[in-house]
Each structure stands twice: as C-alpha cells, then as structure tokens.
Amino acid sequence: MSVINSNNINIIIYKYKLIGEILKLYNSLSRDMEELIPLNDRKINMFVCGQTVYDDAHIGHAKTYINFDVIVRWLRFKGYEVKYVQNITDVDDKIIKRARENGISPIELAREYENKLMEDMDSIGVKNNVSVYPRSHDYIEQIREQIQLLIEGGYAYAIDGDIYYNVSKFGDYTKLSGMSLNELKEHRIEPKEGKINVYDFALWKSSKLDEPSWDITLNIGGKNEVFKGRPGWHIEDTAMTATVFGPQYDIHGGAKELMFPHHTNEIAQAEAAFNKKPFVKYWLHSGVLNIKGEKMSKSLKNFITIRDVVKKYGAEALRLMVESTHYRKDIDFDVKLLEEAANRLSVMYTALSMFYNMESGTNNESKLLLQRIEEYKKEFGEAMDNDFNTPLALSRISAMLDEIRNFSEKNNKVGTDEKNKILNIVGEVGRVIGILDKDFYxxxxxxxxxxxxxxxxxxxxxxxxxxxxxxxxxxxxxxxxxxxxxxxxxxxxxxxxxxxxx
Ligand SMILES: [Zn+2]
Structure with missing residues (x-):
C-alpha cells in the first residue's frame, strides 16, 4: 500500500509535472469564479480552520477535511508547492467544561482528543498532507503582539480585563459575508456591558478563578497593564498564519458556517493589524453534512464518528461518498450513501483486478485502449481545474475503469507497455481522490x-x-x-x- 508520508515527498513527486491548464476556483470574497494566481509564483500558502479538541471527530468533520485534502492533492499534482496549515484549538470554553465534567485538566483532555483526531485524520488519508498542525497554546505571545498592534491602531479597547475589537473602526467589515449592519445586530455576540458596538468581539477574555489563564502585558495609552486570561477564538488563526505565512496568503478554507463571524473577524483583525489587503486572496467554503435535515454536530448529539464509519465501510468508501458531492454543496447523509460508495468501489476494484491480472503480450487493440484512457485522464483534469469538480472527475475514473473492464472481457492479452501506462494513470487519478490505493488485487x-x-x-x-x-x-x-x-x-x-x- 503506498501512503504518501510527508509533504516533502509530495513536492518531490509532483515537482516535475508542471502546471498545464488554468485552474479556476470559486472565491467567496468576490462571489465569483477566478483564475488561481498565487501571490508567490508556484508556492501556495493555505490555511483551513481545524478542530476544537474536546470530543471524537464525526463524519461532518470528515467532509470538511476530505474536501480540502483533495484540493491540496490536486494543487500538488499540478506542481504547486503547497504549505498547508490546519490549527488545533486547545484553549476553549468547551474544553474547559468537558474537562471539568471528566475531572481532568483541560490540557490533558485536549491532548487526548488531539491524539484521537490525528489517528482519525491518518486513517482517512488526510494527516500526512497537512504540513503543520499548530496549537493555540503555543501562540499566546504572537496573539499578545497582534492585540498590541490593534490597540495601537485604535481598533481594540479594554473593559474590565477583556479586550474587544471595535468593529465600527474597520470599514469593510462585512465584505466577506455580504451582511448588512442590521443583520449583524441580530447576532448577539458575546454580550457585555460597556461594549462600543453590540457586535464587537473579544480578542482576549479575562479568566475566572479556576480556569486556565496566561498573564499578558499590554501597553495601553503609554501604560503597561497585565491582563490575566485567554485568547478569543478568532485571534488564534491570524496569530498563527501571520507567524507561519506572514500578513498575506493565498487560500483560506473552512466550512461555510464559519464565514460569519469567524472568517469575517479574521479579516478585520489581520487587515487592521498589518494594513495589507487582501489578507487572504481566495476564500473557499465547503458545504456541511446534514442528517435528517439537521447539521451533524456535537451539540445536537446526532453524530456518527469517523472511527465507526472507517471500521465498517473503510476509509476509501467514506472518501468516495464525500467526493461524490461537490465540495461547496451540502450532503444529506444517509447510510445508503456509504453503501453505494462501497459498491461503486467494489465495481472499480473488480475492473482493476481483471485488468491487472491479464496476461501480457502482443495486442494491437491495447494502443487504442491507452489512447482512450489518456483522454479520460485529460477530462479528469479539466473537471478538477473547474473549481475541483470531484463528482465529474469521479465519473471519468468510472468511465476509465468501465473501458478497462470491457477490454479485459473481450481480450486475452494486453501489451506490456500499455498495461503499465494504464495502471499508472489509474494510480495517479486514484491518488488525487484518495481511492484505489489497496493492493489486494x-x-x-x-x-x-x-x-x-x-x-x-x-x-x-x-x-x-x-x-x-x-x-x-x-x-x-x-x-x-x-x-x-x-x-x-x-x-x-x-x-x-x-x-x-x-
Ligand atoms: Zn478558524
């Protein structure tokens, strides 16, 4: 079984397959299809919002991470050097609450679920494609620096131990979500007496007695003050990306419900702190996974863990199910979808096995077969270049395998050279999707x-x-x-x- 082990290996493998056709992607910021032109030649910096580690990951999370994993695989396949960062939120109210219920420290709980998450991400072929998984715990100093910049720019203010972002100071606040200020007011975000605007959000929160906390020193109006507390949710992402990528980068991904307030606040923080626009060139948002009309979520307790699905259907079936829907669309989950995916995989592997086990020899028909397979590969690439259209790309893999199967049924032999080339093509397209990587056949x-x-x-x-x-x-x-x-x-x-x- 060939598993790609590190980002470096990926780069080496894909380096020489130079970028051919133009890749178009849907940018939530412009609400339009755009051509991908990285800020820095062939290097792409990409960030995707990661997990808050306080419970098992479910297949709703799997959808998000598989969606962005395929995007990274395709970009690397085209020859881009992608640095892919996904954060781990290990400082959070939900972690503190759950740790208290379990009678352990928040950090112990976070590490336990982080380890489980890594196992899950590894099992579905995602972990090794992520270059770095930074933890919020390790970025307190960078968070402090960013808050200090925002204070100096007049964007942040303190109210008894908390620091808030003054949204009315930032002109383009709603450019990503397209919301009106009246709509914003309907979201009662972090109510607190003394806030300048109802929708101002916390950059730093003071801690209660038994909560984990850090002491940071901020200079406000020429006077140093110590703030005992912990970071707000939105600031960890911009502190991390500013450290790893700098003030501007290429792609930010996440599930669509994060567009507001989370991603909206990230833009407000970064563009105000560093005065560089746009903070992110392309914003990509994935659809969610619903179950019986409701979003699968930990709080609704309607979730199915990645672990259970992988055990029962296998990781490739889960990936195939997710990628049968375009990443921007929602999936209405039904267990039938997993069964269908497993059946489809079985059909694919049957064709592959028949063809692989064919005798090699002279057969002039083989050249024609190779031509057709190359044509399907081209169509596969065109589908991926069109906003990562995996359902269409998958249909090209199926067509490829139908062709191979037909050939195996009608012929006794296949040309050695053509056979190897065809098997390579199937391997290549399969690896982009994350399927057909088993070697039992x-x-x-x-x-x-x-x-x-x-x-x-x-x-x-x-x-x-x-x-x-x-x-x-x-x-x-x-x-x-x-x-x-x-x-x-x-x-x-x-x-x-x-x-x-x-
Ligand atoms: Zn985030």
Missing part, C-alpha cells in the same frame, strides 16, 4: 487455484452446472470472483468488506 494466484478455475470452466462446457457452481462457491470463499463472458471465464480478486480489505 495484486496477489499472485496459485497454480492450484488456477487449476480449479479451469476445472470449473470444463464442467460448464460439459453441462455439469452443479459441480461448476460448487467450485464457484469455494472460490468465492477464497475471495476470488468469477465472470463468464462469451465462452470465456475471467477471474478477479474480490474487494471485500472494510475489515478484511483494510
């Missing part, structure tokens, strides 16, 4: 089993269907599937359930 078949397959074919010729079926059942138990076409018998290694194949 490459197992060598024993002479004994080959003999059995032949014996069964002979029984059929003699009309001894009872005997033939008995052999078929036996082969089935050994994970070998059989197809009879035009007097020919084709065998393949079966793609079996998650637990056996993964």
């Amino acid at each position: 490459k197992k060598t078949i024993t002479e004994e089993l080959k003999g059995l397959i032949e014996k069964r074919a002979n029984f059929r010729k003699e009309g001894k269907f009872g005997e033939a079926d008995a052999i078929r059942d036996k082969l089935n138990e050994l994970d070998i599937g059989i197809e009879d076409r035009d007097g020919q018998t084709i065998w393949y290694w079966k793609y079996v359930s998650a637990s056996a194949a993964f």
Whole structure:
C-alpha cells in the first residue's frame, strides 16, 4: 500500500509535472469564479480552520477535511508547492467544561482528543498532507503582539480585563459575508456591558478563578497593564498564519458556517493589524453534512464518528461518498450513501483486478485502449481545474475503469507497455481522490487455484452446472470472483468488506 508520508515527498513527486491548464476556483470574497494566481509564483500558502479538541471527530468533520485534502492533492499534482496549515484549538470554553465534567485538566483532555483526531485524520488519508498542525497554546505571545498592534491602531479597547475589537473602526467589515449592519445586530455576540458596538468581539477574555489563564502585558495609552486570561477564538488563526505565512496568503478554507463571524473577524483583525489587503486572496467554503435535515454536530448529539464509519465501510468508501458531492454543496447523509460508495468501489476494484491480472503480450487493440484512457485522464483534469469538480472527475475514473473492464472481457492479452501506462494513470487519478490505493488485487494466484478455475470452466462446457457452481462457491470463499463472458471465464480478486480489505 503506498501512503504518501510527508509533504516533502509530495513536492518531490509532483515537482516535475508542471502546471498545464488554468485552474479556476470559486472565491467567496468576490462571489465569483477566478483564475488561481498565487501571490508567490508556484508556492501556495493555505490555511483551513481545524478542530476544537474536546470530543471524537464525526463524519461532518470528515467532509470538511476530505474536501480540502483533495484540493491540496490536486494543487500538488499540478506542481504547486503547497504549505498547508490546519490549527488545533486547545484553549476553549468547551474544553474547559468537558474537562471539568471528566475531572481532568483541560490540557490533558485536549491532548487526548488531539491524539484521537490525528489517528482519525491518518486513517482517512488526510494527516500526512497537512504540513503543520499548530496549537493555540503555543501562540499566546504572537496573539499578545497582534492585540498590541490593534490597540495601537485604535481598533481594540479594554473593559474590565477583556479586550474587544471595535468593529465600527474597520470599514469593510462585512465584505466577506455580504451582511448588512442590521443583520449583524441580530447576532448577539458575546454580550457585555460597556461594549462600543453590540457586535464587537473579544480578542482576549479575562479568566475566572479556576480556569486556565496566561498573564499578558499590554501597553495601553503609554501604560503597561497585565491582563490575566485567554485568547478569543478568532485571534488564534491570524496569530498563527501571520507567524507561519506572514500578513498575506493565498487560500483560506473552512466550512461555510464559519464565514460569519469567524472568517469575517479574521479579516478585520489581520487587515487592521498589518494594513495589507487582501489578507487572504481566495476564500473557499465547503458545504456541511446534514442528517435528517439537521447539521451533524456535537451539540445536537446526532453524530456518527469517523472511527465507526472507517471500521465498517473503510476509509476509501467514506472518501468516495464525500467526493461524490461537490465540495461547496451540502450532503444529506444517509447510510445508503456509504453503501453505494462501497459498491461503486467494489465495481472499480473488480475492473482493476481483471485488468491487472491479464496476461501480457502482443495486442494491437491495447494502443487504442491507452489512447482512450489518456483522454479520460485529460477530462479528469479539466473537471478538477473547474473549481475541483470531484463528482465529474469521479465519473471519468468510472468511465476509465468501465473501458478497462470491457477490454479485459473481450481480450486475452494486453501489451506490456500499455498495461503499465494504464495502471499508472489509474494510480495517479486514484491518488488525487484518495481511492484505489489497496493492493489486494495484486496477489499472485496459485497454480492450484488456477487449476480449479479451469476445472470449473470444463464442467460448464460439459453441462455439469452443479459441480461448476460448487467450485464457484469455494472460490468465492477464497475471495476470488468469477465472470463468464462469451465462452470465456475471467477471474478477479474480490474487494471485500472494510475489515478484511483494510
Ligand atoms: Zn478558524
């Protein structure tokens, strides 16, 4: 099984596949399709809002992280050097509350769920494509520096131990969400006496007695003051990205419900602190995963964990299910979708197994097959270049495999060179999506089993269907599937359930 181990390896692999066609993507900021032109040649800095680690990750989270993982895979495939950062929020009210319930410290709880999250992200092929997972805990000093800049610029003010951002000071506050100020007023954000505007948000919150806290010193009006507390939610992202990328970067992703207030506040913080516009060139927002009409969420307790789904259906089925819908659209989850994805994978692997196990030799038809597969690969690329249209891209993989299967059913041999090239293409497109990476179908078949397959074919010729079926059942138990076409018998290694194949 080939797993891509590090960002560096990715870069090496993809470095020489130079960027060909133009990639267009939908930018939430302009509400339009735009051509991707990175700030710095072929380097792309990309940030996606990560998890608050206080509970198990569910398949709603899987949708977000798989959606952005495919985007990163495609950008790297096209030859871009992508630095992909995803934060881990380990300072948060929900963590404090849950830790208290469990009788452990917030940091212990956060580490426990961070470890579990890493296992989950690894199991669905996401973790190794993320370059850095910074934790909010490690960025307190950078958060302090940014708050200080905002105070100096007149954007931030203190009310008994808290620091707030004065939204009315920042002209373009609603440019990302497109909301009116009246709509903003309907969101009662962090009510507190003495705030200048109702929608001003906290940059720093004072801590109650038994809550985790840091002492930061801020200079307000020429006087140093110590603020005992913890950061507000929005500031950790901009403190991290300013440190890792600088004041401006290429792509910011996240689920669409983060557009307001979270991403809106990130823009207000960064553009006010560093006076560089735009803070982020392309804003990408993914749809959510709903279950029975409601968003899957920890607070609604209607969630299914990534762990359970991977155990039952396998990671590739989960990825295939997620990518069968365009990343900007919502998924109305039903367990049937996972079953369909598992079936579709099985069809794909059956074709791949039939083709892989074909005998090599001279066959002029092979060239024609290779041409068609190359054509499908081109269409796959066009779909991905059009705002990462994975459902269309997947349909091109399916078409590729249908073609391969047809060929395997009609031919006894395939040209060696063409066979290798075709298998490489299938491997390449599969890796972008994160499927077809299992190697069970490459197992060598024993002479004994080959003999059995032949014996069964002979029984059929003699009309001894009872005997033939008995052999078929036996082969089935050994994970070998059989197809009879035009007097020919084709065998393949079966793609079996998650637990056996993964
Ligand atoms: Zn965030």
